[in-house]
Each structure stands twice: as structure tokens, then as C-alpha cells.
Amino acid sequence: AGEPDWVRVFAPAAGRVGDRAAGMSACGHALPTLELTPDSDQHSLGDTPAEVLRPQSGEAADRLARLGIGLDPSRTAQGSPSREGSRTWAIIDGLESAPYAAARTRTLIEHPTEIVEAARNLRDLLRTDIVYLAVDRARRTLVTELRRLAKAGDLCPTILPLANLYPRCHPRQLARLAADHNGPSVSASSVVAQAVFSTCELLDIHRGLRRGRPPLTQTLTIGGDVIQRPGTYRIPLGMSVGSVLQSVGLSGAPARFVAGSAMTGSAVRTLDAVVVRGIEGLFAWSSARVWERASSGCLRCGSCLEVCPVRIDPIGIYSAVEVGNRGEAMAASAETCLDCGLCDYACPAELELMAAVQDARSSQAWEVTR
Amino acid sequence: MTPPQVDLAEPLRGGRPPHLHGGLSHRHFTRAFLIACIPPVAAGLVLYGQAAAGVLFWAALGAIAGEALAHHTAPPTARRSLAQSLLIGMLLGLTLPPTVPWYVPLLGGLTGVWICVGILGGSGNCLWHPALIGRAILQLLFGGQLAPRDWPVLISERVWSGSIHASLDAVYYRGYHWSKPPFGVEAWALDRPVDLLVGGYAASPPGSASGGLGWLELFRDHLPPWQDTLWGTVGGGIGETCTLALVLAGVFLVYRGGLRWRFVCVALGTVALLSAVLPTRTEDGLAWFPLLTAPGQFPAGVALMLFHLTGGGLLLGCLILAADPATTPLTDRGRLLFGVGVGALTMAARWFGLVPGSTYWAILAMSTLVPLIDRITKPRWRGQEPRCAQQRDPMPRHRAAKDGR
Numbered sequence: 001a002g003e004p005d006w007v008r009v010f011a012p013a014a015g016r017v018g019d020r021a022a023g024m025s026a027c028g029h030a031l032p033t034l035e036l037t038p039d040s041d042q043h044s045l046g047d048t049p050a051e052v053l054r055p056q057s058g059e060a061a062d063r064l065a066r067l068g069i070g071l072d073p074s075r076t077a078q079g080s081p082s083r084e085g086s087r088t089w090a091i092i093d094g095l096e097s098a099p100y101a102a103a104r105t106r107t108l109i110e111h112p113t114e115i116v117e118a119a120r121n122l123r124d125l126l127r128t129d130i131v132y133l134a135v136d137r138a139r140r141t142l143v144t145e146l147r148r149l150a151k152a153g154d155l156c157p158t159i160l161p162l163a164n165l166y167p168r169c170h171p172r173q174l175a176r177l178a179a180d181h182n183g184p185s186v187s188a189s190s191v192v193a194q195a196v197f198s199t200c201e202l203l204d205i206h207r208g209l210r211r212g213r214p215p216l217t218q219t220l221t222i223g224g225d226v227i228q229r230p231g232t233y234r235i236p237l238g239m240s241v242g243s244v245l246q247s248v249g250l251s252g253a254p255a256r257f258v259a260g261s262a263m264t265g266s267a268v269r270t271l272d273a274v275v276v277r278g279i280e281g282l283f284a285w286s287s288a289r290v291w292e293r294a295s296s297g298c299l300r301c302g303s304c305l306e307v308c309p310v311r312i313d314p315i316g317i318y319s320a321v322e323v324g325n326r327g328e329a330m331a332a333s334a335e336t337c338l339d340c341g342l343c344d345y346a347c348p349a350e351l352e353l354m355a356a357v358q359d360a361r362s363s364q365a366w367e368v369t370r
Numbered sequence: 371m372t373p374p375q376v377d378l379a380e381p382l383r384g385g386r387p388p389h390l391h392g393g394l395s396h397r398h399f400t401r402a403f404l405i406a407c408i409p410p411v412a413a414g415l416v417l418y419g420q421a422a423a424g425v426l427f428w429a430a431l432g433a434i435a436g437e438a439l440a441h442h443t444a445p446p447t448a449r450r451s452l453a454q455s456l457l458i459g460m461l462l463g464l465t466l467p468p469t470v471p472w473y474v475p476l477l478g479g480l481t482g483v484w485i486c487v488g489i490l491g492g493s494g495n496c497l498w499h500p501a502l503i504g505r506a507i508l509q510l511l512f513g514g515q516l517a518p519r520d521w522p523v524l525i526s527e528r529v530w531s532g533s534i535h536a537s538l539d540a541v542y543y544r545g546y547h548w549s550k551p552p553f554g555v556e557a558w559a560l561d562r563p564v565d566l567l568v569g570g571y572a573a574s575p576p577g578s579a580s581g582g583l584g585w586l587e588l589f590r591d592h593l594p595p596w597q598d599t600l601w602g603t604v605g606g607g608i609g610e611t612c613t614l615a616l617v618l619a620g621v622f623l624v625y626r627g628g629l630r631w632r633f634v635c636v637a638l639g640t641v642a643l644l645s646a647v648l649p650t651r652t653e654d655g656l657a658w659f660p661l662l663t664a665p666g667q668f669p670a671g672v673a674l675m676l677f678h679l680t681g682g683g684l685l686l687g688c689l690i691l692a693a694d695p696a697t698t699p700l701t702d703r704g705r706l707l708f709g710v711g712v713g714a715l716t717m718a719a720r721w722f723g724l725v726p727g728s729t730y731w732a733i734l735a736m737s738t739l740v741p742l743i744d745r746i747t748k749p750r751w752r753g754q755e756p757r758c759a760q761q762r763d764p765m766p767r768h769r770a771a772k773d774g775r
Contacts, residue, residue, distance in 0.1 A: 099390060099765060099768035100768070165762075165763055165764065166764060166765055242376050245376050246376060250376060253378060253379035253380065254376075254378070254382065255380065255382070255383055256382060256383045256384075256385060256389065257382050258387075258389050262388070262389050262390050262768075263387060263388040263389070263390060264387050264388065265387060265389065266387065267382070267383065267384045267385045267386075267387075267389070268382065269381070269382045269383075269384055270382070271376055271378075271382075283389070285389075287380070290383065290385075290389070291389060291390060291391045292385075293385075293391075296396065296449060297447050297448075297449055297491075297492075297494045297495065298494050299396055299399070299449075299493065299494045299695060299696055300494050300695060300696050300697075300700060301394075301399070301695035301696075301700075302695065302699070302700035302701055302702075303394060305700055305701055305748070305749065306701075306702070307764040308749075311749040312749065312751065313748050313749055315700070316748060336751070341387055341388030342388075342764050342765070344388050344391075345388050345390060345391060345392045345764070345765060346392050346394060346764065347394075348394040348395045348396055348398065348399065349396065349494075350391065350395075352386070354386075354387075354388070355386060
């Protein structure tokens, strides 16, 4: 309550949400949720680490385990803070602010009743105090509909209408916005654990529990200028990317193929790659549309500072890393970076700012662990 | 399962995220500034005819020659482009009087571009605006020609085509639209309003148009009607005088993201505030118009403030020259500080009658302080993340329909 300007979020410094374990797929931990827990090698941030949300009742845990729904075991809790007077949150992300992505909102629009029902189940399953459902506030009809559905039950989930700005779909930003939504009456420091699920994941969990069989599909957006029938599709897990492209049709030769978000996804160089959990988009661009970076010197325009959602200084870190000044890079809070890529997106000189921040972060980890 | 039959004309390319770019580039900025130069250049050509065309041509030629010269001396990382040099030449020409001989803009363009690109490493590495460096050098070398006694403006019948050398010194000038010139006269030889104000302030400032004047005589008999500064039919540099053209350029630059409207408001607001609260130094002693009032019926305070805003190089400096991203602070807070500094230094230079072209020197001085301002105003890590305060869409170009299909 005494922190009007700075709200605590117990989030990992470098436990990036995009960093899924390489072998994680349909056969293993089928449905990893986006969990904000510190990585084991990050000791620098977070004096009170988050508690992992786990199903409290043995029966529910068994049912989830039987369905192959589990949490990534590499993300373990670092301690167990007292739950007395504290709260646990779950946030359902129906916000779609990454460019061209549509899977989460589309799921929400098509299945509002099921999502609300799934949110209540999630609350019972994880025994969280609050379940938030983040939704684009510009979609007034959807917000009204969801509020009506929530009111019909016991006001769960709490609808969180937010401005749909990238990178607000990022779990750390969502957690912060949920804390802001509470106002000063609920101190954010009393929140001991938070979990963020996308609407697609939640729907998969819900249907899996209801039908008693593991979810074997992934909802994802397929787009790009060489895709003939772009849209949001439900794709079986394990299907090869080449088969997916063949199904949706190609109108030209793709030059770059991106799995994940257009801002944070990775370029896939073989069509034998398969659809796995966590990929919410597949994008194919022709050589005319693909962005090839042509870096030049900094223009000093300040665009990177202006767009950074966590108010760090990308160009300062870039300059420090360039001259090998590791100390300054550390001081410049590289670890706060969300890896959203907005600095690179806005930079007129096309500098590799995000890579420099990641470089500074890894050098810091190196210093700490040494 | 059949193997995928996807035609790959070339191997798939790799690449680090992000895979999209917002489209801003150095060329985007240069193009925006070149387009923004069109209204003041057009106004200059209308008001000063061939003389202005000559000055702008020689300045641009000098800048391009400077670019060619920099080819041999520039560091390999220097950003060099012909369009950028052309822009620098244009901007330099806009700050000069139409009466300067051909070698003055040529030398200014050449030295400005060569120093900035050839020695200091070009845009992004050079602390000062190249056009202003060129102008500063010219002022040191040809001070008298940059601050002439008479500033000619073509009469309304001879705009575009007349010669500014067939000018008449108007003793009883009643304003551009109300004064009838005798036969054979093609231009009025006028005073620069700000020089008159400076002359009113200081008893005998160097290079001023007149000696000290009482405030009533100054406003009633010597200054033109203020509306003339809107159209630019007052004395001044080629691109300085026409307020409407400059505002048009400024609005365009704000729209294209080159200029921040907050900076303009703060810089102009500082000048307006200081001109409203500072006393005026006249022959009769200090005259003060508190809260823009004045004894009698004459609204001297308002007139003083308006002439300070539009009667000199302030608008050209604040709306175009200080919009250059490379020589201004990185953050919005820094730009506000920069604006206050430019306004205050401009008023200080005018109040003490230090130099003609006070705004240009103020911008140069504040550009020197930019590293310091950046150090003060850059975001600092306070141990915790700030709130999500970002309200403007950072990627409007790539927002697609969110419904999917």
C-alpha cells in the first residue's frame, strides 16, 4: 500500500516465458502454463520468490496427471512463503496485442461461456483467491457479454478490460496491470503466486478435464503474405510445419518462416519442424516482405527509450556492451527487459538493441554465478 | 503420411527476432525535413525573388561540395547522403538574408557539411546542427553581411519577379498593404522587428538598426503592423519571416514524428513568458508592461510579446532546426529542458543585444549541453519496474484485424 508508483511483481528476472524446454511436446509435459517463478540460476532479483501454484486436492492433481497435463518440473519454487494474509492469483490472457496474432481473442469470442466456466474450474482446481480475465477493452460487446456471464455465477472471473497495446500480452505486464487494477487497497506485495494462462490453454485444460482425454491440438494463427488462407486454426500437435503450410496453401515462395509471435518468435529453417505446445502463431513472408536488418550508426532519435514498456535505456546498454563496459550494462537494468523487441522495431538505424540487452543480461548472470 | 510438397525457391532464411520493423529510417526523417522546407522556401522565393533563389542555390551547392570533400576525410562509420546535404544547404540558406553575395552561402554550406560529416562523423555523432555550424562560421567571417542595416522585401506588385536591389528605405512606413511605393521601386527596405526591439533595449547595441528609442515611438512609428509577420512581409532572413509557412512546416513535422509539440510549446512559452515579465530598456529608462498592459490605449505588452515570437528567427529555429533528432536530447523530459534553455537563451541574447540570430546561437549552446541533459533525464533503474504507463500504440503500422478468420 505504501508503494504508489512502484508495484512489486514476483517475477523471474530471466525466466523468459518464451524459453520452453526443447523437448517439451505432446508426449511430455503436455500443457505447461506460463508460470512466473524464478529460474534456479537467478538469485539477484526477488527477495521473496513466488510459490508455484499447484493443484491442492490430490484427486484433481491425479486427474491432471492422468491427462498428461503438468507443470514444467525445471521451474521449481525457491521457498515457501507464509500464505497467511497473502493472495494467489491466476490471470487468463485473452489479450491479443502482438501484431497479426489472433488465437487468444478468437478463442474468447467463440467460446465465452466455456472460458468463464473454465475460469471457475481453474479457481477451484488451484484454489486461487482471484482469477482475472484480461480482455481488449475496445471490444465492448465482448466485455459486456463476459461481465454478464461472470455476474450470472459468483462474479468469477474478474473481467480486466485493458488497452490492447503490445506487449501487454506479456505475463509480467499482465501481472502488473492486475495489481494496478486492485488499487492501493490490495498491496501487490501480498500476492505470493501468480500464474498466467492463455485462453487457448485454458480451454484445452477445461475440455481435457471434461472429456477425460488429453488435449492434442494447439490453436494458432497462420498468416503472412504468402499464405493463401490465413486465419486461426486448431492444429494437431506433432503435425509438421510443411504439412500445415500445404493445408493452408501457399501463394508464393516463403523466404522466412517464423514460429511463435512475429515479434518474439524464432525463424524456422526446416519444414520438418513440428507444431508443439506454446506456439500460438506461424507466419510465412516472401522475400519482398521480409525485413532484412541493415544496421547503421545510432541517430540519437530516442525512439527506443520512448517505446520501451519497462523504461530501460536500450541505447545506453547497447553502447555499453559495444565498448565492453559490462559494469554499466549491469547497472542499466538489462535484466528487467521483457524481450518484447519494441526497441528493435522502432529503431530507425536498425540496431540490434534487444540482442545487446540479452548480451548484457547473460554477462551479468556470468558475473553472478562466478 | 505424405512428405510436404512445399515449393521453396530458396532456402528459408534465419534471423533473430523481432521479424517486423516499424519503417522509421534515416531517409524517413530526411524526407520529412525536405518536405517541411518547401513552405518556407516557397515563401522566401515569393518575398525575395531571384535573390533568395540564388542564396538557396549556392548554399545547397556548397553543402553538396562539402559532402564531396567529406568523402575523403570522413570516418568510415559516418552517415553520408546527398539528400541530407541538400537539406543542410536549404536550412542554411533559409537563415541567411537575401542580400548576401554568392560566396557567403557557398562557403557556409561547404564548411558546415565538411566539419559535421568529414571531421565529426556525420548525423548522430555530431553534437551541433550542420546548418547552424555553417551559419556560425559565416557570422564570424561576414558578420556585417549577415546583419545588414536594411532588409528588403519585394513590393506586392513585384513578388516572385522583382529585384530586391531596387529598394527604397521607407521612413514613414505604414505596413506592407497600406504603403504605396513610388514608380521604379521594387522593394521596401525594412527593419527586422527583433532588431528594433533589441535597439529599444540597449542604448547602442552593435549592429542594431537604430539607436535607442522610447517605447511609444518604437511601437507606434517604427514597428510594422504585427499581421505583416504572419505573411512574412517584414525584414528578416529568407525563411524566417513567413509565420504561416513555418507553422505549416511545423505541423507537418509534428505529424511525421520529427518534431515534438511539447518542445515547441515550452520553447515559445518561455519566450512569451520572459517577454511578458521582463522590463524593456528604452531611452527613457526601463519600461515595464506587467501582465501585458501598458499606460494609455496602446497594447504595447501584447505587441512586444508577439514580435518576440514571430519577428525574428525563433520560429524557424524552434519549428525546423531544433526538430533535428540528432542534435536534441533523447527523452521527452530532456527535450522540455532543451526548449526552456533555447527560449531563455534567446531572450537573454536579445535582452543584452549580444548577437544577431539569437535563436541560432541559443540552439547551438543548448546542443552543446545535450550530453549533460541526457545524463540527467535518461530513465534510471530504481530497483523495480515502473507501472504500465504506455498509452500510445507503439506499432500502429502492424496492427492487424484481431478477429482472425
